[in-house]
Amino acid sequence: MTNPALIEELKTLVEPGKVLTDADSLNAFGKDWTKHYAPAPSAIVFPKSIEQVQAIVRWANQHKVALVPSGGRTGLSAGAVAANGEVVVSFDYMNQILAFNEYDRTAVCQPGVVTQQLQQFAEDKGLYYPVDFASAGSSQIGGNIGTNAGGIKVIRYGMTRNWVAGLKVVTGTGELLELNKDLIKNATGYDMRQLFIGAEGTLGFVVEATMRLDRAPKNLTAMVLGTPDFDSIMPVLHAFQNKLDLTAFEFFSDKALAKIMARGDVPAAFETDCPFYALLEFEATTEEVAEAALATFEHCVEQGWVLDGVMSQSEQQLQNLWKLREYISETISHWTPYKNDISVTVSQVPAFLKDIDAIVEANYPDFEVVWFGHIGDGNLHLNILKPEALSKDEFFAKCAIVNQWVFETVQKYNGSISAEHGVGMTKRDYLHYSRSEAEIAYMKAIKQVFDPNGIMNPGKIFA
């Protein structure tokens, strides 16, 4: 724990009342959605300006105090957990959109701006912020940048990385860098902005970000298609991608759908039972586009790749179809699932998925495996539900073994052990399955450059 005298000094760097040390605050701000680690920060500090962030980092640097950046605390890899007496730097009071430029289509955001706040802001301006995911209502832009957040529209719009025009960061020595200055074209040496995106706060803290906005999508239309097997999903993706600019291509298994249907509050897409379902979305900008989508659907049925399907005819139906996919995570949380967020190249998804299924089936035939994810970008969410008969402890002990198999299979397929949730503490010890020894050594050397005293979110990504 940090020396109480130092905490008193910290209080002088921010506004009165902006350092909290009460048990409730320490508990609330010390954790994220993972809940694997007991929160144990020394204090929570709330800066209100870039200068205050710099002062905090300089203070931490001087006294070798570890800092943990804190956004919406919706992380799923314990990247923003403070379990070792760190001081948490919360950006809750740096939550304003400072500027908007309609010609550049940019919004200058403080790090604590909530994702949905930026989405709404864009909508009010007739524009669109396209990075979207389940926790958009509480996740913050600074955290999104720290983990290079992805979500459900990546196939069309890419990750958060694509939308960061410029970045102000405070490095581990308290220096302020203004990276890229919001330019589209800038060939003046290393693009260090890119290093800080996805660095989980281990190189420095994002203190301001200029985010790009896009034109608003027109008449978004979704299709849900049932397929006779997983292999059929790939030619369906291929056929639609050749004809339409897809904004999403998601999938889920019959087991996932069954859980959604059991809720009773989501209408079924159609009657036919299928082992797998694809949900795709596109802009039906004209009659011709909708016709092309239907023609492709018919082609897929003729080829035997699709058994049944439906296309949304209204905004309401669009929302209902999306619920089939978006409610999965929340719905299955009831079964205390083992979760893993992994990716391989799109073309390897079917073989990879079969390998994992076979391993789990052979070893734990009583485990119920629920697959869903962003198949258009190779990102699979593997979920295994706890059998009623097993205790939590027994289940998680068995899952630790499953973990090993999953990561070995990921490595075999040259995939990623963390597609979009980040490494944090949860996957730190498995990093070598996706990154070579040499890569990890270079990453550590880069951290040394920006954070020589190792005070910026230590213990995350690597030990």
Place this chain on the structure above:
Amino acid sequence: MTNPALIEELKTLVEPGKVLTDADSLNAFGKDWTKHYAPAPSAIVFPKSIEQVQAIVRWANQHKVALVPSGGRTGLSAGAVAANGEVVVSFDYMNQILAFNEYDRTAVCQPGVVTQQLQQFAEDKGLYYPVDFASAGSSQIGGNIGTNAGGIKVIRYGMTRNWVAGLKVVTGTGELLELNKDLIKNATGYDMRQLFIGAEGTLGFVVEATMRLDRAPKNLTAMVLGTPDFDSIMPVLHAFQNKLDLTAFEFFSDKALAKIMARGDVPAAFETDCPFYALLEFEATTEEVAEAALATFEHCVEQGWVLDGVMSQSEQQLQNLWKLREYISETISHWTPYKNDISVTVSQVPAFLKDIDAIVEANYPDFEVVWFGHIGDGNLHLNILKPEALSKDEFFAKCAIVNQWVFETVQKYNGSISAEHGVGMTKRDYLHYSRSEAEIAYMKAIKQVFDPNGIMNPGKIFA
């Protein structure tokens, strides 16, 4: 110069005849398109495999020999010039497309693959490689990645960076890194792939790149619009961007057009003389899109932003309209132009351009300023033609002063002194106009991490 005994040792690392030291080769491979620096390499080596590149770098590391990577040598910033006895590593014999995956839409390229070769390859597969620029016929993928090449379709497709799915690089110690493994989503720590993109070979050499391809554009259609002044171009851009997904938005001045018309081999777009012209392009996927384009054109005329215009009705007319823009650089080369490649945010282009015009006009009223560029992404190409009466030496002496003014103005507008050509040697001494002291210090520290002996393209980006 490198010790001849070392060159003999170098010869043992590659195939027979793959080290050249004759004067013609040294001259040809020691320079790029800038021609400001006299080429003076010690030798040219042509590896044929990744292992050979590693052996060359290890050899150079051991003997502290400076290496310069060489692609199509079309650079405009002396980034691949060997003027100080370096050994040039040419990738001319590593020029194959090694693999293609239709589901992932990726092509695995050796660094010496020519841009046009990849474009043609994509076309043969019914796909599209969208990074395009005047030197596509000889520039190589490795060089494109080294400079993060941009070009004429950035407004829609982004820079080369966006199309690099995975990268194999050999660092300054000869280590091979396989970065990102072609994944779309990969949140496993620092994305070092991004560091090597745009690093101009100063951190390591690209030895293989998996490039993404896109669906082929449909019915590309261009408009050329004449405007009464430069300020009108911005609302025109804004109006079209709100209605269409533009694939390009270029501009050129009447002075640029006059030079093209004087060639006699390009048909005029229309009769009306205008001080500025915009060339925009979009996919006329349906009748409705073409109608929306025409309606927007009419709206712009009504607003007084556009005086005259034309829309291409055929592939031939599309090509002819593009010639008005694409032939400018080659055509004005006759006047020994001073050239500068700069950028600001899109919204600041009009004010920036006026500032520069005023400075040049006030100080050198006899200078003819020719503006053109990629205005949709804020990238302006400033060209000043040499007055007949001035000698080359006098002209370039005056241009050195102009340079200073231009960079000071760039700095005032928070712009970039190199939008897409890179820093190389040409802009090395001006880097501080776009990057802070702290940024430059961090960049040097990053170079130290990957190239501890400073053998990888030394003297480029910074001294």
